[in-house]
Amino acid sequence: MSDESVQQTIARQVSENPILLYMKGSPEQPMCGFSQRAAQALAGCGREFAYVDVLQDERIRQGIKDYGDWPTIPQLYIDGELVGGCDIIMEMFDSGELQQLVDAAGAGASG
Template sequence: MSESAIQEVIRQQVGENPIILYMKGTPEQPMCGFSQRAAQALAACGREFAYVDVLQDDEVREGVKAFGDWPTIPQLYIDGELTGGSDIIMEMFDTGELQRLIDGAGGGEGTSG
């Protein structure tokens, strides 16, 4: 697949999912500690989220780094915006900011509270 086609796939994934995590592995079986912490923080916020296991496709793995101009995985997108990687996700989780973003994602449907 061409780089522009990969970018279009990622753009579509980010656009169709209010909350999407690009990670190594799955939330149930993360393949690195950073992805594990990010997925656990999202799960603790109480909303379903989409994820993409970048280990399944090297083109997506490299393409998402270019897409968000962010060099590492995991990467969290909320409402089409790159929120950040593992350290930022954990910092936002600790301050409650992640919960607020998650609650408002996609117009706020499906919030718990």
């Protein structure tokens, strides 16, 4: 990770990807049920999304908890904003709110 701090790396990842899921494993091979459900909900919204497998880098795994002040993984960021973890993602998916956020992601000139 060159000279970037972990927080700088996370900030860059979040800003470069309109829809970004920090998860354990990958959408194709999730390593925990919460990550699996979050990835499936996002996939159900019909748009591609980026992900970071926190199991690949312990510094990211811990750093993302500090970055968003959120204690658990997965964590979903849309347009640079923390949406929340698995429970919130599932509630928003069920209500249709996640679909609206995903549809609008990247449309604004945020940043």
